[in-house]
Amino acid sequence: MTKVELQQLSKQFGEVTAVSHVSLTAPDGRITALLGPSGCGKTTILKTIAGLLTPSSGDVLFNGRSILPIPAEKRNAVMVFQNHLLFPYLSVGENVGFGLKMRGVEAAVIRQKVEEHLAMVQLPGLANRRPNELSGGQQQRVALARALIVEPTVLLLDEPLSNLDAHLREEMRQLIRSLQRALNMTTIVVTHDQEEAVLLADQIGLMFDGKLAQVGPPSDFYERPSTRQVASFFGATNFLVGEKRGNVVETAVGSLQIAPNPIADGPVQLTIRPEHVQLVPADGRLPNQLCATVQEAIYAGTHTRLRLILGSDTALTLLTSPSAAKTVGVGTAVHLHLPPDHLWPLP
């Protein structure tokens, strides 16, 4: 199938740099998510791959061959837009068959393929409806069928779930996943929602301000964020400033052991996810034990979020079960354990 490579891709709109030197490989047959806050340039990249925008510099390769000279309509890199853009003057079936009609495929063949693809997105028999008679979730699925019917070399999805209600989102996500697996189609998804990216993608490229901040499997963004910005975007709130020497970091609240890692010695910020901070009895048998005072307890149904103060002014957040949280009221002193495996230094 198709491996998509971006090489030093940049795009400027007048004075504004939308995308700056982005290099990224979307592996064949996998889902890659381009993640980032709105306006970070991710949709610009998607449109550049589709051929709707011409890059200012850099290259886009499909299976090692530059596709920049190929016009959008010949690239077969099909984009599904955020607001699904079903042609309102065509029936659902005519919408799905649009790409085949453009290629001059026989009407009978189109009809048959349209039925197949409507069935594929679980909308069999709706070919004669009008798009405005369908629900938002159904419209999105019609748009997906319309893209899949031309057997795209690359499927480009722009915020495919953002217009849907929470329960439809789950359904649509599973549909995209299962179709992508079944068709083994290289897919690039643009989203601003980190949870969506994690649930959907095999690989995530996180972007800020037109630049790629980190690329890797979803777990990397939780376990090995490359910068504080990346960690924050994925919900990290605990940062401890310190000086790293080997596997020990000196911080304002004491020296902490960390697991071996490739970060150079020197000033670092340690981060630990709230769910990894543990409440322990004060027995001193575990490393990285600290004393703290509970400042605030926020009940959130499945868990309780505790805000703690260490020493004079170091704040930490931890998540614990609501039952465990009942034993520690606001103002009580607690003992914490920061497991070395979960302490990750940021440069």
Next chain:
Amino acid sequence: MPTRLRPYLLLAPTLAVILLLFGGGVLLALMQSVGYLPFLGRTEITLDAYRAILQQAAFSQSFFLTLWVALASTAVSTLLALVCALALRRPFRGHRLITFIFQLNIPIPHLVGAVGILFLFSQSGFLARLANLAGLISQPADFPAIVFDPWAIGIILEYVWKTTCFTGLILLATLQGVGNDLETAAQNLGANRWQRFRYVTLPLLTPSMVSASVLVFAFTFGAFEVPLVLGQRFPSMLPVLAYRSYVDIDLNARPEAMAMNVIITLLIGVLIFLSTCASRTKRCAVNGER
């Protein structure tokens, strides 16, 4: 295609036509008005034509007649349009039918409108006959002279007939675009019917009224057909005078015709400039108050 050039390329054919035919026409009119007529062997630049027409009694009479007709038509039709738009704004039984009738004369050519007014208002016309039936008059001459009359009432009637609907539909569209919310809010704040009209509806309609009045004034000032059907031969409306000079066998009249064209164009240009300035400051004030 370079994106930045795209709109200009798309505009090129239209701009070429407008600049060449319309811009070129205005420019050539200006050149001929100052005596530059190389096709007649004259290239000396002179303001003689302007001097000549400004001294003619016929020109100033035509000018004031035209100004009167344009101002009267614009004022009457704008007022009537306001009344009609307010009456048609909310739905009632038969709303669609009456709105349709209100639009009916929009596409009717002025020439036909003028014929209709002629048949209606001439001294032996339909209304004169009705007046006779009612015992109001006995002779055609008793019926007031409304067409071919010195006050150009017939011309004004035709313009009012046509342009009231034009302005009215613009105002109606504006009213429907704005909706009722602001007036409801004003009512909630204690404004009575008159105050709601004076301080809410009228200011909202003012920009559209100014635009429409400008269009109507410009049209009535420069139009030709209606005065030809319904106007006196002397003094005639300015465009008719210009056309008569233009087709005069005396070629000296041609620069004078062009000078009249230039004066008509300039006058309308100045008016539009002033009204744009006025409505812009007005609009800014409205926006500022919001």
Next chain:
Amino acid sequence: MTRIKQTLQPRTLILAAIVVGVLLPFVPLLLWSVSFRWLYPSVLPESLSLRAWQYVFSPRAEVLSALGYSTLVALLVTALSILIGLPAGRALGLYKFRGKTAVRFLILAPTIVPTLAAAMGIHVLFIRYGLVDNVLGVVLVHLIPVLPYVVLILSGVFANYNPDFEAQAQTLGASAWQRFRHVTLPTIFPALMVAGLFAFIISWSQYILTLLIGGGQVVTLPVLLFSFVSSGDNAITAALSLVFIAPALLFLLATARYLSGNQASLGGFGKL
């Protein structure tokens, strides 16, 4: 008591005045067209006849040739103005660019400055290039009043146009022509009809521009009608007037729903 009050509301009077005011000028036109003898002071024709209508539709009359000229000129003007004005409407509706206000003003100028003045000015050039006394010249001069309206109406539809639909079609494999044919055209079709009908009616109604440039050789319906107005044959004038407004009425039936309401077609004039 309340009933009487309701029926005599000022609005009812205004509405009645609208109906009478708009329709009244058509009454003598209709009556004259079927009258044989209608002398003062009869309110209705003394005797009826279809003479005027027979004359209007008789093959010998100039009416058929005038209808032919009018239709030919109006159709050519409509096609040409849409061909030229469609890209401009797109540019004005869809793009932001430097000088947009000036361009808009320039394009709309002919709706305000009398076109007769420009036509008299350009007449010498038309004479030099052989564009007088023929259909081509008349078509060209009709473009002056027609084109601004076409551009204005089309820029209105493009102001609410989402070009992403074209991008979507392109990634699905549609070529430039296919995108126009299968995306742009169906989307703007209603506005295109309105623009086309406006173009047709404006061209159809032109009298003095046709007379000036056509030089009495291109005798369209209004030119013919005017000669009957001057001749004083009221019956034929009336019948010809009614023939002359027929396409206008068809036009209104076809586009009434776009003219009123908050549709952009006429509302656009309020924002000049």
